[in-house]
Amino acid sequence: MARRTGRRPGNQGTREAILDAARAAFAERGFDAASIRAIAGTAGVDPALVHHYFGSKDQLFLAAMNSPVDPGEVLPKVLAGGADGIGERLVRTFLGVWDSPAGSAGVALLRSAVSNDWTARLLREFITTQVLRRVLDQLDVDPAELPLRGSLIATQLIGLAMMRHVVRLEPVASADPEALVAAIGPTVQRYLTGPLPT
Amino acid sequence: MARRTGRRPGNQGTREAILDAARAAFAERGFDAASIRAIAGTAGVDPALVHHYFGSKDQLFLAAMNSPVDPGEVLPKVLAGGADGIGERLVRTFLGVWDSPAGSAGVALLRSAVSNDWTARLLREFITTQVLRRVLDQLDVDPAELPLRGSLIATQLIGLAMMRHVVRLEPVASADPEALVAAIGPTVQRYLTGPLPT
DNA sequence: CGTTGAGTTCAACAGCTGATGAGTTTCGCC
DNA sequence: GGCGAAACTCATCAGCTGTTGAACTCAACG
Numbered sequence: 001m002a003r004r005t006g007r008r009p010g011n012q013g014t015r016e017a018i019l020d021a022a023r024a025a026f027a028e029r030g031f032d033a034a035s036i037r038a039i040a041g042t043a044g045v046d047p048a049l050v051h052h053y054f055g056s057k058d059q060l061f062l063a064a065m066n067s068p069v070d071p072g073e074v075l076p077k078v079l080a081g082g083a084d085g086i087g088e089r090l091v092r093t094f095l096g097v098w099d100s101p102a103g104s105a106g107v108a109l110l111r112s113a114v115s116n117d118w119t120a121r122l123l124r125e126f127i128t129t130q131v132l133r134r135v136l137d138q139l140d141v142d143p144a145e146l147p148l149r150g151s152l153i154a155t156q157l158i159g160l161a162m163m164r165h166v167v168r169l170e171p172v173a174s175a176d177p178e179a180l181v182a183a184i185g186p187t188v189q190r191y192l193t194g195p196l197p198t
Numbered sequence: 199m200a201r202r203t204g205r206r207p208g209n210q211g212t213r214e215a216i217l218d219a220a221r222a223a224f225a226e227r228g229f230d231a232a233s234i235r236a237i238a239g240t241a242g243v244d245p246a247l248v249h250h251y252f253g254s255k256d257q258l259f260l261a262a263m264n265s266p267v268d269p270g271e272v273l274p275k276v277l278a279g280g281a282d283g284i285g286e287r288l289v290r291t292f293l294g295v296w297d298s299p300a301g302s303a304g305v306a307l308l309r310s311a312v313s314n315d316w317t318a319r320l321l322r323e324f325i326t327t328q329v330l331r332r333v334l335d336q337l338d339v340d341p342a343e344l345p346l347r348g349s350l351i352a353t354q355l356i357g358l359a360m361m362r363h364v365v366r367l368e369p370v371a372s373a374d375p376e377a378l379v380a381a382i383g384p385t386v387q388r389y390l391t392g393p394l395p396t
Numbered sequence: 397c398g399t400t401g402a403g404t405t406c407a408a409c410a411g412c413t414g415a416t417g418a419g420t421t422t423c424g425c426c
Numbered sequence: 427g428g429c430g431a432a433a434c435t436c437a438t439c440a441g442c443t444g445t446t447g448a449a450c451t452c453a454a455c456g
Contacts, residue, residue: 030313115228151370159357172349182395197380
């Protein structure tokens, strides 16, 4: 079987070029406002080719988000050190991720989740199943308390990302990362290990 | 002078109906995604009438935001009690505002600021000139430290609003307000009066 | 009465959107 | 060389967008 003849070239990076352009566009304008025509334009490609590769705008978005985001790799290092000082380590790692290439995917996800329903669901599921679940496995937090502690941390960290990378409110937008770690780390620490209201 | 003849009826509330529909639409979909046609539709009015009253979509947005938001009224009560327990009072008042009619304007502003540049500028200026300035006047915070303290508070509070009213992550989305006050109040308190990193 | 002008509607413009399907080029294999 | 298939382009569709200008309705005034 497997009669495979015909053109099978190295697919010389145009697919990756489209994904890069898509990530940049989604990060800058959000899912709804980013247009396939503009993405194809900066990738130097015909708009129809985007559909040829990815089928629909939704699937293009999913493909652009899936590749660079991988909490399974970075989270264990944060959790391995135990509960002591985990707040500061979490904030430091969090800030690092947003300044990396994966950061544009994050901005895209965040921007899109605000104006588009199904991307918001995507963000929620990412937070709950990809992040909170792993924390629960590694750290011994009371499973009954984990959702509240986790979403409290989410309010602080998503708010930090919003102000620093989306709304760009100074001086947080261009503050030294370590200053933010020192200021916000204790907050996260308290949300994770401190007392909880009844 | 003042030759005013012709029809001068009571302007029977259609203008307010348009504003209400606009606030709801902007809150639910954001500035870009909300359409004048849809707004006119739920207001039971022809789309052209919206332009007749407000001129452009931008001006309609401004008109819809201006009426219900007034930090000059609620902030003094929060600040009057002095620095003791101001964190909890701020969070309590903040949550109250978002659950009031003014909350939909807030959601609209927040949603829009993420995907639209000039509404983001609007939100930034609202935070800095309407909120932080008044805090500076009433509380004796070192003016040099106020911007950083203020924007740290903004990360926490905007993050709270995002999670509770936009992304709707549970259990924060439907948590008892007083539980959130108890959990987040100390954070705000520390950002405002606690030590600051160099 | 008739004029006036605000309230309101109709029809249409140009521009953009995601998507489709047929057509063309270009390569790898037999 | 020539066949097959992947990479890629062109033209086009229907639908939506904000905005415009002319037209119509109708209550109040002189």
